[in-house]
Amino acid sequence: MGLVKMSGHLLWGGRFRSSTEEAFAKLNESLSVDFRLWPYDLRSAKAWATVLARCGVLDASEERLLHQGLEDVGRRLESGEWDAADDEDVHTLVERLLYDQIGEPAGKLNTGRSRNDQVATDLRLWCLDAVQSVDAEVAALGQALVMQARQGIDLVLPGYTHGQRAQPVRWAYVLLAHAWPLARDRARLKDVADRASELPLGCGALAGSGIAVDRELLRESLGFRRLSPNGLDATGARDFVAEFLFVLALASTDVSRLGAELLTYASAEYGFVRLSEGYCSGSSLLPQKRNPDVLELTRAKSARVLGDLVGVLTVMRGLPAGYSKDLQEDKGFLFDAVDAFLLTLPAIRGAVAEMTADSGRMEAALDHTLLATDLADRLVSAGVPFREAHGLVGNLVQAAETLGRPLTDVPVETASTIHPELPRAIASLGTWVDSIERRATAGGSSRESVEVQIDHLSREFGLPAG
Ligand code: ARG
Numbered sequence: 137m138g139l140v141k142m143s144g145h146l147l148w149g150g151r152f153r154s155s156t157e158e159a160f161a162k163l164n165e166s167l168s169v170d171f172r173l174w175p176y177d178l179r180s181a182k183a184w185a186t187v188l189a190r191c192g193v194l195d196a197s198e199e200r201l202l203h204q205g206l207e208d209v210g211r212r213l214e215s216g217e218w219d220a221a222d223d224e225d226v227h228t229l230v231e232r233l234l235y236d237q238i239g240e241p242a243g244k245l246n247t248g249r250s251r252n253d254q255v256a257t258d259l260r261l262w263c264l265d266a267v268q269s270v271d272a273e274v275a276a277l278g279q280a281l282v283m284q285a286r287q288g289i290d291l292v293l294p295g296y297t298h299g300q301r302a303q304p305v306r307w308a309y310v311l312l313a314h315a316w317p318l319a320r321d322r323a324r325l326k327d328v329a330d331r332a333s334e335l336p337l338g339c340g341a342l343a344g345s346g347i348a349v350d351r352e353l354l355r356e357s358l359g360f361r362r363l364s365p366n367g368l369d370a371t372g373a374r375d376f377v378a379e380f381l382f383v384l385a386l387a388s389t390d391v392s393r394l395g396a397e398l399l400t401y402a403s404a405e406y407g408f409v410r411l412s413e414g415y416c417s418g419s420s421l422l423p424q425k426r427n428p429d430v431l432e433l434t435r436a437k438s439a440r441v442l443g444d445l446v447g448v449l450t451v452m453r454g455l456p457a458g459y460s461k462d463l464q465e466d467k468g469f470l471f472d473a474v475d476a477f478l479l480t481l482p483a484i485r486g487a488v489a490e491m492t493a494d495s496g497r498m499e500a501a502l503d504h505t506l507l508a509t510d511l512a513d514r515l516v517s518a519g520v521p522f523r524e525a526h527g528l529v530g531n532l533v534q535a536a537e538t539l540g541r542p543l544t545d546v547p548v549e550t551a552s553t554i555h556p557e558l559p560r561a562i563a564s565l566g567t568w569v570d571s572i573e574r575r576a577t578a579g580g581s582s583r584e585s586v587e588v589q590i591d592h593l594s595r596e597f598g599l600p601a602g
Contacts, residue, residue, distance in 0.1 A: 145223065145232035147251065166225045169467050173226045176258040178210050180337055181230065183357045184249055187338075187349040193247050202245055205238035206230075225464075226258075227251050248340065248347030252371040252459040256336035259467065261358065263380055266474045267329045273481035274318050274325070274387060278597035280489040281315040281394075284308075285590055286602045289583065292568045293408060293498035294506055304506050304568045305581040307408075307493055312589050314394040319596045321387040328383050332376040335360035339367030342458045372458040374448065377466050381445040384473045388438035391484060395434035398491070402428045407497040412490035415483065430487045437480045444473035502568055504543040508533060510571050511543075514561035528555045 138158035156164075182203055189199035209230060212218045223229040234242040288307035295305035335358060338344075338351040344367050351363050364370030401408035411428050419425035447469040451462050508529050515525035531554045536543045539550070544562050551558040565571065576582040594601060 144221070145228060145235065147224070147228050147231065147246070161222065161224075164224060165222065166464050166467070167223050167229060169471065170226045170255075171229070172471065173255075173258045173262055173467075174213050174230060175210070176261040177226055177230050177254070178206050178213075179261065180254065180257045180358060181245060182206050183354050184337065184349075185245060186357065187351075187354050188244070188247055188347070190350055190353065191348050193347060194244060198241050198244060201238050201241050202234075205234050205242065208237045209233040225251075225255075227254055248345040248349060249337070250341035250371070252341045253336045253339040253345075253367070256339075256371055256373070257358070259470075260332050260334070260336070260360075260376060263332045263376060263470075264329055264359075267325050267332070267380065270384065270387070270474065270477060270481075271322055271325045273478060273485070274322055275597045277391065277481055277485040277488065278315050278318045278322075278593065279599050280485045281311050281318070282590060282593045282597060282599055283602075284488060284491070284493075285311040285315070285586070285593075288493055289586055289590075291493055291495045291498055292502065292572065294501050294503075295581070301501070301503065301506055303509060303575075303581075304502055304571050306572060306583070306586055307498065308586050308590065309581040310397075312586065312593065314390070314397070315593050315597075316589075317390040317393075318387070319593060321383060321390060322596070324383045324386070328376070328380045330361065331379060333359075333361040334364045334370070334376075335362070336364045336367075336370035339364060339370045342368045342371055368458045372455065372460070372463065374452055374463055374466050377470050378445065378448050378452065381441070381448055381470060381473055384477050385438070385442045385445040388441040388477050388480065391480065392435040392438035394488075395431040395484060398488075399428055399431040399435070402431065402491075406501070407494055408501070409491045409493055411487055412492075415487040415490065430483050434480050434484045437476045440476050441473045444469040444476075499568075504545075505533060505536075506568075507565050507571055508543065510565055510574065511558070511561050513574070514564065515555060515557055518557040518561070520555070520557070528558070532558060 185194065185199055185202040185206070188194045189196065194202065212233060218229075218233055221232065223232060231242060231245070234245065285308035288311060291307035292304050293307055293310070294301035295303050295310065335351065335355045337354050337358070338349050340346065355363050364373075398409060398411075400406055402411055411430070413426070415428070415430040416426045417429045419427065448466055451465050451469075455462055511532070512522065512525040512529045515528060516522050520528070532546060532551060533543060535550050535554065536546050539546060544565060546562075548559045551562060573582050576584060578585060578588070591601070593599075
């Protein structure tokens, strides 16, 4: 097998007699995945240099040199002006470039520090930023839904359960039903950030650092809320990754449900909404097609994110406390999920913001059986116990079906034989909106309830009052 001499820069190797096998080097490298951690690796390295100086490991000029060197490494990485070499991972790359910049003093930076506490710290810092990016995009989708809800407050359509028409509702009410889960997802993201905000640095490889660094100072300078209380836990824990992935999986599931519902409504059969062309694609064969790919891909991306969650949990299960190399696999799943969701959100947000609702098609889908519950409620007001009223209106539905007439158009004689109060109840039903307004309880589809929800969610998603 081929032996490789790695980049010439390795963070280990003193106890080895021979070079690395090429096949193993390829398996072992993680730079292709973890390169994006470099800004965080530099940030934590600078904080580390400061505490090393505080406890006398570095003198003031060495501290300055390291800081300067790390700044320069950052500039090189930013501009792409660095020579690629087969570095094992991002930590190796940063250290090699630091040697390039400042020579031998670079070798002091890793005093008392291990890649185990280092990568756990970098990854937590990365997650904290990623949570914010995801949160901002989730809020933006929430805004688009609320804006559509403001415009759709007077549009009435059937509300569905079991895929069957159930009761008339406002279009705004349906849209808000997809906005509320996003508000809860944002609360979950906040929790993720809180628990991720625990600093591993200073825990060494597992058992704490042999150098008496001031971890509290490290915590403060890196902006963490707490210190991790146990080094073996801190270096081996990836529950913050799993938790973030769970929230991503759930949030992308919530968004996929929105996509799936809009997909139904965008079909010619329903025709309740029309997507703007910019979010559709055509067919290579069928000239007439205008496919709502944005909704289908939104639905599918959630499968990918869920797979990433399962992947990480599967890697974690069975591992003892402390760092195992298995944990290097965490980043591929995490980055994939965040990338996929951040790719999806702006597209679905744009599609939602630009879609148009067809009030005519919505209204055409309403039929009078949607008022069956209203009729039962009327009989209840006339003193009939609800269960009995339910059965009587059921009889009326059956009679209407047999006669092939709308529920509200059953002959008075037929209705009154079912119950003498029924004709009066039918006559007093009023419009679709009257039916909706009868459901004025908090959380209902009445105008007032929907307005309260719009106000609440506008604040939640940072929209100015409309
Ligand atoms: N690339 C590694 C990872 O992402 C860094 C930690 C390596 N630690 C070690 N003891 N080899 O997990």
